[in-house]
Amino acid sequence: MNDTDRTRRRLLLAGLATAFGTAVAAGTSGCATAGGAASPARTRAGGGAGLTKAIPSSGEQVPVIGLGTNRFGVDTAEQKAPLREVLKRLGDLGRRVVDTAPGYGRSEEVIGELLAELGNRDRLFLATKITTTDGDVAAARAMLAQSLARLRTHRLDLLQVHSLRGVKTLLPLLREEKAAGRIRYYGVTTSSDEQYEALIDVMSREPLDFVQVDYSLGNRGAGDRILPLAREKKIAVLVNLPLGGRRASLMARVGARPVPDVAREFDATTWPQVFLKYVVSHPAVTCAIPGSTRLEHSNDNQAAASGRLPTPDQRRRLEAFWDALPETPAEG
Ligand SMILES: NC(=O)c1ccc[n+]([C@@H]2O[C@H](COP(=O)([O-])OP(=O)(O)OC[C@H]3O[C@@H](n4cnc5c(N)ncnc54)[C@H](OP(=O)(O)O)[C@@H]3O)[C@@H](O)[C@H]2O)c1
Numbered sequence: 001m002n003d004t005d006r007t008r009r010r011l012l013l014a015g016l017a018t019a020f021g022t023a024v025a026a027g028t029s030g031c032a033t034a035g036g037a038a039s040p041a042r043t044r045a046g047g048g049a050g051l052t053k054a055i056p057s058s059g060e061q062v063p064v065i066g067l068g069t070n071r072f073g074v075d076t077a078e079q080k081a082p083l084r085e086v087l088k089r090l091g092d093l094g095r096r097v098v099d100t101a102p103g104y105g106r107s108e109e110v111i112g113e114l115l116a117e118l119g120n121r122d123r124l125f126l127a128t129k130i131t132t133t134d135g136d137v138a139a140a141r142a143m144l145a146q147s148l149a150r151l152r153t154h155r156l157d158l159l160q161v162h163s164l165r166g167v168k169t170l171l172p173l174l175r176e177e178k179a180a181g182r183i184r185y186y187g188v189t190t191s192s193d194e195q196y197e198a199l200i201d202v203m204s205r206e207p208l209d210f211v212q213v214d215y216s217l218g219n220r221g222a223g224d225r226i227l228p229l230a231r232e233k234k235i236a237v238l239v240n241l242p243l244g245g246r247r248a249s250l251m252a253r254v255g256a257r258p259v260p261d262v263a264r265e266f267d268a269t270t271w272p273q274v275f276l277k278y279v280v281s282h283p284a285v286t287c288a289i290p291g292s293t294r295l296e297h298s299n300d301n302q303a304a305a306s307g308r309l310p311t312p313d314q315r316r317r318l319e320a321f322w323d324a325l326p327e328t329p330a331e332g
Contacts, residue, residue: 043280043309050095050305053286055185056234057209062125064280065305066097067298068240068291073105084114085295091120095302099212099238099289101129101162102147112152126151127158127210127238129189130174132166140166140173148182155181160212161188164198171206185209191240193221203229212238215285217278217322218250227284242279242288243272250275253325262317267307272297276304278318281311 044052044061052061067090072083090098100107108128115121128147132140148154159174161167167188174186187210190199203211203226211230215222219241230237244250254271266281268274272290279288292298310318 055236062097062287063095063305064287065276065302066287066289068289069100069107070104070291071293072107072110074110082294086298087114088118091123096125097287098124099127102143103162108147108150112150116152121153125157128156129160129162130170131162132169134166134169137169137173140170156183158185158210159183163190164188164195167202187211200225203233208235210236210238212240214241215239215279216242216244216250217275218244227282231284236286237284239279239285239288242290243275260321262314266310266314270300272300273304276301277309281309281315
């Protein structure tokens with residue numbers, strides 16, 4: 001990229017940030033307070049990329065809001081069109097982390113196809129997953145080769161053991177693949193508190209770059225031991241189900257209720273922004289990966305990577321607000 005291209009890109013990013021109504025510059029003053037100065041994943045204003053945090057094992061900065069793609073496994077050109085827009089905007093904004101898995105139907109294949117069309121693979125941080133039956137290394141190698149082919153890339157940014165399936169067999173393989181340069185980081189995932197003990201065991205014994213875990217304002221269990229352990233062990237944290245997922249949608253619980261007054265104090269104007277800012281203001285959390293197949297939702301979510309993040313006191317007020325909500329949503 002030459003200087004003219006760089007200037008053009010900076011202007012484009014500035015224009016997009018303005019168009020979003022987000023305050024990239026305001027992030028400079030407000031972002032560093034998220035969760036305390038000693039955080040291994042300390043928040044920074046990343047210019048066009050919005051707020052970023054460091055991956056503890058390398059110091060590399062990544063934007064605090066990424067994208068989950070467990071519903072990207074679509075077939076038709078009509079279904080792919082909005083997904084192309086989502087991936088294009090993500091790359092244009094410098095928001096990088098895209099999480100997928102071989103288990104999400106055709107998601108890897110669709111992402112590979114769309115990124116090839118858009119020519120923006122190098123702007124993204126591609127994370128996928130791997131599983132195996134314990135002992136079956138050959139099957140695991142074949143799965144990795146297939147992911148690389150489907151995503152049309154020679155190198156993955158992050159490879160994670162999906163829901164800890166085959167973790168004993170896979171971690172030595174992942175270390176080998178990292179040494180060979182085919183993956184940049186490795187880790188493990190879960191989205192179920194039934195696996196928390198097993199996750200804690202792996203985190204305690206193994207040198208991981210990343211863990212991925214479910215955590216949200218409505219599901220704070222990972223905050224008890226997993227997030228503190230991630231800080232202690234200097235492991236980056238991706239958060240799945242940050243909006244409660246489809247089955248326990250936090251938006252459904254709040255219904256038509258307006259965002260609470262405290263949201264103004266950290267520049268959140270919509271409920272998804274409140275929920276995402278809550279998640280990424282935890283000092284151990286590196287990046288939340290809300291799943292979205294719609295540009296309007298993805299834009300809303302990306303706006304959570306700008307402006308201030310909740311302070312510890314504002315987080316407590318949000319938790320109290322949430323805990324006092326009735327089970328049934330407010331009428332519109
Ligand atoms: N064990 C694991 O490794 C594991 C397990 C679960 C999930 N994950 C990963 O985590 C990602 C996130 O989880 P998830 O997608 O299941 O749950 P989520 O991010 O909590 O919620 C996604 C749901 O929220 C909707 N949504 C997103 N943004 C919205 C907005 N601004 N306004 C209104 N609705 C909005 C989405 O609908 P639209 O599509 O219509 O926007 C979708 O129905 C997954 O995509 C996957 O990559 C990993």
